Amino acid sequence: MNKPLLPGATLGVLGGGQLGRMMALAARRMGYRIIVLDPSASCPTGQVADGVVVGALDDDDAALELASQVDVVTLDTEHVPYSILERIEQTTPVRPGSAVLRTIQDRLTQKQFLDKLGLPQAKWAPASEDLTALAATVADLGGHAILKARHAGYDGKGQVRLDSASDLEAARGRIRHASAVVEEVVPFVREISVILARAVDGDIKIYPIAENVHHRHILHTTRAPAPMTGDGRTRAETIACTIARALDHVGVMAVELFELADGRLLVNEIAPRTHNSGHYTYGAAATSQFEQHVRAIAGLPLGDTRALSGAVMLNLIGDLWAKGPPPWQHVMAHPEARLHLYGKAAPAPGRKMGHVLFLDDDTDRALASAEAVLAALTP
Ligand SMILES: Nc1ncnc2c1ncn2[C@@H]1O[C@H](COP(=O)(O)OP(=O)(O)OP(=O)(O)O)[C@@H](O)[C@H]1O
Ligand SMILES: [Mg+2]
Known part of the structure; x- marks a missing residue:
């Protein structure tokens, strides 16, 4: 199917969280219709969509x-069973696809x-069911490791830190004895991410790199553009493009790097x-990642990824609601x-309940503002 889906067409989203919501807002602005599948009709995406199919993912x-x-x-979300996407693909295009x-x-x-792509990552191994073998793996990885369930993790859920003194049986229990991998604890100096979009025709556009x-x-703040050398930026972008091409990905994609x-x-x-x-692209870039994703899955040319401003994003976590809705006037100040x-x-x-975006070319000042606002919102 090479014919682009023009405004007026209907987009379907599996999962009704905040990512779907912000995509729906962008899609509707552009004149698309949007229908979401979620267990709750009043999910974040459902509130701003044209329709909801109520059901489990x-x-x-x-x-x-x-x-x-x-x-x-x-x-x-990437946690929709791929076998379901394979079934949908028999009748309707799915982007990104089941593969x-x-x-x-x-x-x-x-x-x-x-x-297989020869890309650098933390040393890792499958987590053995056998605790003696698992202890040997932890020792091999330098004595400090992280046990990560193979499936369905987010925001650090399904992960346990291990060291040579850990009770491995208890650690196994904390991820409900799920099939898992173990990886070394990486002594990173910082985390960055590359956000890019790949179109149906293979064109790739990359956003300014984010520092997280x-x-x-749980993600606390993002600063963009991340202060980087030209060489570092090129290496990060090359890794992300290699992945997007090898997957034959269509849509927005993020690669998290240490x-x-x-x-x-x-x-x-x-x-x-x-x-x-x-999220910083929604406000600080010429085309938000959400509009970009709509363009990509609709088979349209990608938009400009240029930053219009420096930015810092601060995540708003549910703990801030401990004594009722936070005093938002401190944000508006x-x-x-x-x-x-x-x-x-x-x-x-x-x-994750929301976020605040600070538009400021001086991103050090924006980071300071983010912490000041957080302090003012904290009960
Ligand atoms: N091997 C590691 N060494 C050091 N820190 C790590 C390692 N793995 C994860 N972390 C820390 O935990 C965070 C979350 O880990 P990871 O990205 O694997 O989890 P996740 O649950 O899939 O998170 P999300 O989907 O929210 O990004 C990382 O961003 C990093 O700060
Ligand atoms: Mg992560």
């Missing part, structure tokens, strides 16, 4: 019902894929979708700040 029938109502199907998810959604196959700080395994003290880059993980560290709330009904500790 692993329910074949619900997914096929969604597909019957739309011109193309895309994803809000991308098949490689990505299992940490083991993702790591094997990166090894995590707190308790930067070591000597400047080397290791791939942490691949997200075949719009990404939290790309910064004229360069933009508030985004995702319409989630139940704030929970660790849950």
Whole structure:
């Protein structure tokens, strides 16, 4: 199918979280219709979509019902079983396709894929069921390691730190004895991510690189553009493009990287979708990652990824709601700040509820403003 889907066409999204919501807002502005599959009709995407198919993301029938109502199907999360995408592909284009998810959604196959491409990553091994063998692997990896469940992790869920003194049986229990991989603890000096988009015709456009700080395994702030040498930027971009091409990916994609003290880059993980560290593009770049994803899945030319301003994004986590809705006037007191709330009904500790974008070419000052606003919002 080479004919582009023009405004007026209907886009389907599997999953109704904040990524789908921001894509829906961009899609509707451009004149597309959007229908979402989610267990809740009032999910963040459902609130701003043209329609909701209520059903579980692993329910074949619900997914096929969604597909019957739309011109193309895309994803809000990579945790939709790839077998469901294979079934949808028989009738409706899916972008990115089932093969991308098949490689990505299992940490083991993702790591094997990166090894096959010869791309640098943390030393890793499959986690043995046998605790003696697992202890030997941890020792091999330098005595400090992270056990990561192969499937369904996000925001550090399904991960446990291990060292030589760890109770491995208990650690196994904490990830519910799921099939897992172990990787060395990387002594990174910082984390960065490359957000890019790849079109149906293979064209790739790359956004300015983002620098990310995590707190308790959850993204805390993103600064863009990340201060980088030209050489570092080129190496990061080359890694991300290599991955996007090898996957034959269509749509926005994020590659999370660890930067070591000597400047080397290791791939942490691949997200075949719009990404939290790309939220800054919605406000600070000529084309947001959400419009870009719509263009890519519609088979249209990609938009300009140029930054219009420096930016810092601050995530708003559910803990801020501990004593009721935060005093948002402290955000508005910064004229360069933009508030985004995702319409989630139940704030929970660790849950991403929204973010604030600070538009400022002086990104050190923007980082300071972000911390000041956070302090003012903290109960
Ligand atoms: N091998 C490692 N060494 C050091 N830190 C790590 C390692 N793996 C993960 N981390 C830290 O934990 C964070 C989350 O890890 P990872 O990206 O694997 O998890 P995730 O649950 O898939 O997260 P998300 O989907 O939110 O990015 C990383 O961004 C990093 O800060
Ligand atoms: Mg990650």
